[in-house]
Every structure is written in C-alpha cells, then in structure tokens.
Amino acid sequence: MSSASNHTWNRFTLAQRLARFTVFLGFAVALSASLRTVEVIPEFLYDAPTQVIDLLGRMWPLDLSYYPGGIHDAMVETLHIATLGTLLAIVLAVPVGIMGANNIVRLPLLNWLAKLILVSSRSVNSLVWALLFVAIFGPGPLAGTVCIGFRSVGFVGKLFAEALEEVNPGPVEALTAAGAPWPSVFLKGYWPQVVPAFWAIFLFRWDINVRESAVIGLVGAGGVGMVLDTALNLFYWDRVSVILLSIFTVVVLAELLVTKIRKHII
Amino acid sequence: MSAAVSQKYGPPFKTNWWVRAGWTLAFLYALYAANYLDVSWVRFIQGLGNGGQFLSEMVPIDFSRWKLLVENLIETIEIAIIASAFGVFFSLPIGLLAARNLMPSWVTWVFRTFIALCRSFHPVIFAILFVKAVGFGPLAGILTLIFASIGFIGKLFAEAIEEISLKPIEALRASGAPFISVILYGVLPQVLNRFIGFSSYQFDANLRNSTMVGIVGAGGIGGTLFAAFQRFDYDFLATILISIIALVMVSEFISVQIKKVFQ
Amino acid sequence: MASTRSIRVENLVKEYTAGKPVLNDISFTVSGKASVAIIGPSGTGKSTLIRCVNKLIPPTAGNVYVSDENITELSGKALRQARRKIGMVFQEFNLVERLSVMENVLSGRLGYVSPWRAWLRKYPQQDIDRAFELLESIGLIDFFRQRADSLSGGQRQRVGIARAIMQEPHVLLADEPTSSLDPKTSVEIMELLVALSEERGIPLIINIHDVELAKRFTSRVIGLSKGGIVYDGSPSALTNEHLKEIYGGEDWLQ
Structure with a gap:
C-alpha cells in the first residue's frame, strides 16, 4: 500500500477520520444548542439538595408495618x-419473529412488515402501552398483562428473528433435500438450533419485565405501582420508601434467580 | 423379526421429563395466574370491542396542533441529548471506579452498589422523585435519564474494563508511569470503541424514555400525550404516537450509521 | 425388480449470471448398482450439479429424470415428494446437532411423516425398526440415544448416510462426503457408501476431489472442467493426460 519512502502511519483513512469528526461535531453542536434552548430554571437545581434532604427526612423511618397488609398482595x-x-409476548413474538427472519420467509414485504411491528412495539414505552390498554380494558392487571406482552414483543421477536437468522443452514438444507414439508423443517431443523437462545431471551425479558410491571400501576395497569401511586398522591413518604425498598429487593432477587438459571441451562 | 430389533433396544427416544414437566408447569401456571389476575376471555372480548372503538376514534389523525407537537418533540430530543452527554461523562469515572481489576474492593463496592441502585429502579420512579426535588419541567427528566445512563453504561463499562488484557498495564506500571497515565494509555484505548457503542445504544434508550418521563411531569412529549389521554383526545393521541415511533425509527437509523463510522 | 432405479441428466445448464454458465450442457445416465465419481477442480460446478438434481438450486435449462420422473418441471408438494426419492450426503454432515442420533436417522422419513406426528416423535413402528437395523449394520447402535454433537466426524457421516438411506432413495448423491475426514475414515466412508449402493441397487453419484479414492472405489468417473464433461469412462482408463485436461497443468502429477 504505502511506498517505502512514506513511513507515516495512520490508523484510519482520511474519509474515516472525517466521518468521525463529523459525528463528534454534530453531537457537540446538538448539545450546545440543546443546553441553550432547553427550559431549565437553574435556581431549581441549586435548591435540589435541600429538597432531596427534606424528602429523605420524610421517608425515614420506614413504615415497615405497611408491607404485609398493603404491599405484599400487590x-x-x-x-x-x-x-x-x-x-x-412469546406467543405473539414467535410468528412475528419467523416472519421477520429473512432466511425463512423470503418475501421482503413480509420481513418489512414484521420489522415495523417489532419497532413499533419497542418504540412505545411501557407506560404509554399501559395507558392505551387501560383505556381499552379498564384499570387493573388485565391491562398490565397485555401491556407487558405487547411491549415485549418487539424485544423478544427481534432477538428470536436474529437467532433464527444465525442457524447453521446445513441441517435445514438436508431436511429440505429429504423432502420434508415446511413445518417439519422448522420443527426439526430450525427449532432445535434456537432452543437455548429462546430460553435465554425469555429469562432476559422476564427480568426486565419485573422492573416494568412494578411501575405500570402508576397509570392504573395493576401491580405494586398502583400502591405506589396512592402513597405518592397522599404524601405518605414513609410508605413510599417501603414500597421502593420492596421493589428493589424483588428486582435484585429476580436478577439473581435469572443469573442462576442461565448458568444452569447454558 | 423387525419388531424384535426394536424390543431389544427399548424405546427409541429418551423422554425428557424435565422438558415435559416444564411445559406442563408453564401451562398450569398461565391458567392459575390468569385466574388470579381475573384475566378472563369475556373481559378480553369486551376489551376488543372497546379497542375497536378506541381505534376508530383515532382516525383521522389530527395534525392541526403540529406546532405544539414539534415543540414537544424538540424538548424530548433535547432532554435525551443533554442526559446522554452528562450520563456518558459521569459513567466514565464511575465505570473505572467500579472495575474490580483496577480498584481496591472497598471502592468498587461503593460504586457497584450505586450502579445497582441506578439500574434497579425504572426511570419513571426516578422521574417522580426528581419532580418532587426540582419541580415540573425538563430538568427533572434530564436528571432522571442521567441516572438511568449511569446505571446502564457504568455497568457495561466496568465489565468491559474487567475483561481487558492486563499486560500493557503491567508494562506501563513497570516503566514507572503515574496512575493517570496508566489509565489513559493502558486502559482507555482497549475499551474506548466499546464505550462508544454503549453510548450510542444508551442515546437510543434515553430518547425512548424521554418520551415517557413527561407522564409524571418531567418534560418532553409525554406530558402532552398524557393530557391528550385524559381529555379523550384520541385523534391527537394517534398523531403523537405515530410521531414518537417515527422519531425512534429515525434515531435507530442514525445510530446504525454512526456505528458503521466507528467500526 | 420391476423397474431399475436410475437417474438421467439431459442437457443441464446452470447460469448464476446470464451468459456465464457454471454448468454447460451436461448429460449422463446412471442406473442400478453403479457408482459414479464426479471429479474436477474446485469451483467447477460439482456442488451445483448435485444440487440441480434435487432442485435445491433450480437449473437454467435441461432436465433431470429420477426413475423416469422429470424433477425439473416439478414444484411445491410434487417436488417435495419427488425429493424423497433422492438421498443426499453432505460434506459437513449437516446433522441437527442437538437432536439424538436416532432422531437424526429418522429425520430421513420427514418427507413421509406428517409434521404433527414428527413433533410428537410418533414415527411408524416399521420406520423405527428399520432405523435400528440400519444403526446396527453401520455399527452405531450403542450411540442411538446420544446427541449427534457427541460423535466423531466419521460417526457423524455414518449417521448422515443412514439418514439418506432411510428415505429409500432411488438415487444417492454425495457432496464431498470425505473432505472433512481423515484418510482412514475417508476410506471407511467410501466403503460404506459403495456397499450400501450395491446391496440395495441404488445408483450412487459422488462429488470427490481425491482422484485416488475415486479410482479405488467407483465403477465410473466423470471429469468436469470449466462446466463441461471432459471425461466419462472407467476409472482404469483414466490417464494422466485426462487428469491434465481436467485439472490443468502437470506439476502436481509428479
């Protein structure tokens, strides 16, 4: 590439460096523009530590007696x-994932449709999904369950489609060559290869969903979030702190459980 | 004669009782949980009726208040940009201080707990607390997402540092380099690319979350969305949802392009 | 036997890009207990030829008949059912690694068994009996419950061959079946393929790059070069001149 007389060594080509520079410059411009126009009142920020200390003071001591009667069932x-x-989410994501895997379904239109469904599911935040389903099903855990399902389809479906796209094509070719019908090719060629990924995705998403389902109650979709909402509205800060502590405990336990099962399976 | 062969070797397949029990349990659990949550077919069908009505009220979508929409979208993007910048900025030292191969255990313990705290709570809980602390408005949203970013990038960054090769660091230490130089020349070059990857991922996540924090009053388009909900203003709601999806898709596209630049 | 199992390839052409044929006007017929080696340099279309036979790769022109049924004009379900008559053995074995040896062998019956029964693993008893017999005869009976990925390369290829035989094929295609194996195992696999072909009267077509192995085990050699047949005859008549024409150059012959 470089001649013997030219010993300067560059890690990147000029185009690469220019592209990187553009990205950094673009971000710097966006940041300074944002900082200048965003409506932030600095006095509020200076006041924040006092407010936080005040808040912590109201949270302490914890009203632990509230847990058995008020929090546990939620x-x-x-x-x-x-x-x-x-x-x-899994029931919904398997067909969409198959539709999105371009080595299984070879119709770009369907691949694209599947991608649109998956992106829409992921783009809309769980709280927004919760609002939608509370409007449809009324407040309560039904709205929450459907919300968690729809919100997770995008994540589960995307990872499942990627796992399907990464399977070794050899066995699939062999089964096709043996004249197996499509469902059999899927069951015996694709499915055994993606089973470990499938369970890993399930566990991963369940862990995330424990966190999410703890807050969707804030908009009425059931679970401990509804108790939190009540405590916040009534300014029972000593109860708020117990609720937060119990959410934290459950989330940490869920993560430990998932890590343990993953080690066991994989 | 043929059947004799099979009898000689017993059943052709080993029944995997674990798998069977697992599926049966999952099925039974689903029934039990559905019952517990009072999720019934009747309610579901009723809901579908409501859903149909809901969707029909969404069309035609209402673009008449586009000015408000654009202002809100801009504020949402601003929250995401500022929060990502500060979040990334703070994650660097916090990630370093949480890396167990570089720091003494009492330091990593403190910072790992901090990161775990940031990660364990959904951003909306932080948003509620910050709204109480600094009042309604985008500042609460920015603070929320800074903490969310630290939880995510800090953890991944610390893990990335724990996986690095220690040989260059040994060499630098042997040559008597001060600690800061060891970090700058031995550690950062090994993890910088991954750090940029995490950051661009987190920017996407921040953008999604900044559309939501407004629901509890922390700025951005979420506030308008929530208001549209409470006023049964479903045609405007549909407009907001579509623009959120479009915004996230655009940002995903941009981050894919940026990742290409840094590969 | 009433009708002899056979394969007839007529004027087969395959172009990936128009005007640049990978295979150009290939014709040959194999029937009964014959085993044919297809030799030729890499990239000359040996793999494409094998896959055009069962339409895994659709040919551009020409016809392929398996026991007088025209495969080329079939599609959908008819093609699927015709593929059951064509057994195939692969270079990388192409077993489903996480399934047991038994299930891999029985997957050769998937073209006959409904997906529902396949899912429940309710294969017909006679299929299971045949699978046990086959596993006994190829010496893998002790492994039938093990997962395919616990076997050695040679054992895996035996399972791959058993899977193809389970189809009760009218022709057996083998795509570089020994290329991933050591020399000793390669010889064993060739012996097994030829023995099964002769015992059951199944015409055997083997893509192979090892000319010595081809000469030692097969009854006929077809030499491909630049997409055309340049030699078609008995292995003993294959001279260095022919090899030079097939592979080009001559230094490697020394």
Whole structure:
C-alpha cells in the first residue's frame, strides 16, 4: 500500500477520520444548542439538595408495618403480570419473529412488515402501552398483562428473528433435500438450533419485565405501582420508601434467580 | 423379526421429563395466574370491542396542533441529548471506579452498589422523585435519564474494563508511569470503541424514555400525550404516537450509521 | 425388480449470471448398482450439479429424470415428494446437532411423516425398526440415544448416510462426503457408501476431489472442467493426460 519512502502511519483513512469528526461535531453542536434552548430554571437545581434532604427526612423511618397488609398482595400481582405478560409476548413474538427472519420467509414485504411491528412495539414505552390498554380494558392487571406482552414483543421477536437468522443452514438444507414439508423443517431443523437462545431471551425479558410491571400501576395497569401511586398522591413518604425498598429487593432477587438459571441451562 | 430389533433396544427416544414437566408447569401456571389476575376471555372480548372503538376514534389523525407537537418533540430530543452527554461523562469515572481489576474492593463496592441502585429502579420512579426535588419541567427528566445512563453504561463499562488484557498495564506500571497515565494509555484505548457503542445504544434508550418521563411531569412529549389521554383526545393521541415511533425509527437509523463510522 | 432405479441428466445448464454458465450442457445416465465419481477442480460446478438434481438450486435449462420422473418441471408438494426419492450426503454432515442420533436417522422419513406426528416423535413402528437395523449394520447402535454433537466426524457421516438411506432413495448423491475426514475414515466412508449402493441397487453419484479414492472405489468417473464433461469412462482408463485436461497443468502429477 504505502511506498517505502512514506513511513507515516495512520490508523484510519482520511474519509474515516472525517466521518468521525463529523459525528463528534454534530453531537457537540446538538448539545450546545440543546443546553441553550432547553427550559431549565437553574435556581431549581441549586435548591435540589435541600429538597432531596427534606424528602429523605420524610421517608425515614420506614413504615415497615405497611408491607404485609398493603404491599405484599400487590407485589405478588406484579410478579404474575410480569410472568404472564412475558408468556404472552412469546406467543405473539414467535410468528412475528419467523416472519421477520429473512432466511425463512423470503418475501421482503413480509420481513418489512414484521420489522415495523417489532419497532413499533419497542418504540412505545411501557407506560404509554399501559395507558392505551387501560383505556381499552379498564384499570387493573388485565391491562398490565397485555401491556407487558405487547411491549415485549418487539424485544423478544427481534432477538428470536436474529437467532433464527444465525442457524447453521446445513441441517435445514438436508431436511429440505429429504423432502420434508415446511413445518417439519422448522420443527426439526430450525427449532432445535434456537432452543437455548429462546430460553435465554425469555429469562432476559422476564427480568426486565419485573422492573416494568412494578411501575405500570402508576397509570392504573395493576401491580405494586398502583400502591405506589396512592402513597405518592397522599404524601405518605414513609410508605413510599417501603414500597421502593420492596421493589428493589424483588428486582435484585429476580436478577439473581435469572443469573442462576442461565448458568444452569447454558 | 423387525419388531424384535426394536424390543431389544427399548424405546427409541429418551423422554425428557424435565422438558415435559416444564411445559406442563408453564401451562398450569398461565391458567392459575390468569385466574388470579381475573384475566378472563369475556373481559378480553369486551376489551376488543372497546379497542375497536378506541381505534376508530383515532382516525383521522389530527395534525392541526403540529406546532405544539414539534415543540414537544424538540424538548424530548433535547432532554435525551443533554442526559446522554452528562450520563456518558459521569459513567466514565464511575465505570473505572467500579472495575474490580483496577480498584481496591472497598471502592468498587461503593460504586457497584450505586450502579445497582441506578439500574434497579425504572426511570419513571426516578422521574417522580426528581419532580418532587426540582419541580415540573425538563430538568427533572434530564436528571432522571442521567441516572438511568449511569446505571446502564457504568455497568457495561466496568465489565468491559474487567475483561481487558492486563499486560500493557503491567508494562506501563513497570516503566514507572503515574496512575493517570496508566489509565489513559493502558486502559482507555482497549475499551474506548466499546464505550462508544454503549453510548450510542444508551442515546437510543434515553430518547425512548424521554418520551415517557413527561407522564409524571418531567418534560418532553409525554406530558402532552398524557393530557391528550385524559381529555379523550384520541385523534391527537394517534398523531403523537405515530410521531414518537417515527422519531425512534429515525434515531435507530442514525445510530446504525454512526456505528458503521466507528467500526 | 420391476423397474431399475436410475437417474438421467439431459442437457443441464446452470447460469448464476446470464451468459456465464457454471454448468454447460451436461448429460449422463446412471442406473442400478453403479457408482459414479464426479471429479474436477474446485469451483467447477460439482456442488451445483448435485444440487440441480434435487432442485435445491433450480437449473437454467435441461432436465433431470429420477426413475423416469422429470424433477425439473416439478414444484411445491410434487417436488417435495419427488425429493424423497433422492438421498443426499453432505460434506459437513449437516446433522441437527442437538437432536439424538436416532432422531437424526429418522429425520430421513420427514418427507413421509406428517409434521404433527414428527413433533410428537410418533414415527411408524416399521420406520423405527428399520432405523435400528440400519444403526446396527453401520455399527452405531450403542450411540442411538446420544446427541449427534457427541460423535466423531466419521460417526457423524455414518449417521448422515443412514439418514439418506432411510428415505429409500432411488438415487444417492454425495457432496464431498470425505473432505472433512481423515484418510482412514475417508476410506471407511467410501466403503460404506459403495456397499450400501450395491446391496440395495441404488445408483450412487459422488462429488470427490481425491482422484485416488475415486479410482479405488467407483465403477465410473466423470471429469468436469470449466462446466463441461471432459471425461466419462472407467476409472482404469483414466490417464494422466485426462487428469491434465481436467485439472490443468502437470506439476502436481509428479
């Protein structure tokens, strides 16, 4: 490439460096423009530490006696919403994932449609999905479960489609050459190859959904979030802190459980 | 004679009782949980009726208030940009201080706990607390997403540092380089590319979340969305949802392009 | 036997880009207990030729008849059912690694068994009996419950061959079946393929780059070069001159 007389070594080509520079410059311009126009009142920021200390003062001491009567059932409901919602997501995501895998369905239009469904599911935040389903099904865990399901389809479906696209094509070719009908090729050629990924995706998403289902109650979709909402509206800060502590505990336990099962399976 | 062969070797397949039990349990659980949550077919069908009506009220979508929409979208983007910049900026030192191969254990313990705290709570909980602390408006949203970013990038960054090769660091230490130089020349070059990857991913995540924090009053398009909901203003709601999806798709496209530049 | 199992390829042409044929006007017929080696340099279309036979790759022109049924004009379900008559053995074995040896062998019956029964693993008893017999005869009976990825290369290829035989094929195609194996195992696999072909009267077509193996085991050699047939005859009549024409150059012959 370079002649013997030219010993300057550059890690990147000029075009690459220019592209990188453009990205950094673009971000710097966007940042300074944002900082100048965003409506932030600095006094509020200076006041923040006082407010936070005041808030912490109201949260302490924790009203632990509130847990058995007020929080426990809602927490169990939250876990049910997370689990059932994840199962619903899988039921919905498998067909969409298959439709999105371009090595299985070779119609670009369908691939594109699947991508649109998956992106829409992921772009709309879980709280927004919760609002939608509360409007449809009324407040309560049904709206929450469907919300978690629809919100997770994008994530589960995307990863499932990627796992399908990465399978070794050899066995699939062999089964096709043996004259197997399409469903059999899928069951015996693709499915065994993606099973480990499938369970990993399920666990991963369940972990995330425990976090999400703890807050969708803020807009009425069931679970511990509804208890939190009540406590916030009534300024029972000592209860708020107990609720937050119990969410934290459950989330950490869920993560530990998932890590343990993953090690066991994979 | 043929059947004798099969009898000699027993059943052709080993039944995987674990898998069977797993599927049966999952099925039974789904029934139990549905019952517990009072999720019934009747309610579902009723809901579908409501849903149909809901969708029909969404069309035709209402673009008459586009000015408000654009202002809100811009504020949403601004929140995401500022929060990403500060979040990334703070994640660098926090990630370094949480890396177990570089720091003494009492330091990493403190920072790992901090990161775990940031990660364990959904951003909306932070948003509520910050709205109480600094009042309604985008500042609360920015602070929320800074903490969310630290939780995500800080963790991944610390893990990336824990995976680096220690040989260059040994060499630098042996040559008597001060600690800062070891970090600058031994550690950062090995993880910078991954760090940029995490950052662009987090920007996407921040953009999505900044469309939501407004629901609890922390600025951005979420506030308008929530208001449209409460006023049953479903045609405007549809407009907002479509523009959020479009915004996220555009940002995903841009981040794919940026990743190409840095590969 | 009432009708002899056979394969007839007529004027087969395959172009990936128009005007540049990979295969140009290939014709040959194989029937009964014959085993044919197809030799030729890499990239000369050996793999494409094999895959044009069962239409995994659709040919541009020409026809392929398996036991007098024209494969080329079939599509959909008819093609699927015709493929059951064509057994195929692969270079990389192409087993489903996470399934058991038994299930891999029985997957050769997937063209006959409904997906529903396949999912429940309710294969007909006679299929299971045949699978046990086959596994006994190829010496893998002790492994039938093991996962395919726990086997060695030679064992895997035996399972791949058993899978193809389970189809009760009218022709057996093997695409470089020994290229991923060591020399000793290669010889064993060739012996097995030829023995099964002769025992069951199935015409065998093998893509192979090892000329010595081809000469030692097959009854006929077809030499491909630049997409055309340049030699078609008995292995003993294959001279260095022919090899030079097929592979080009001569230094490698020394």
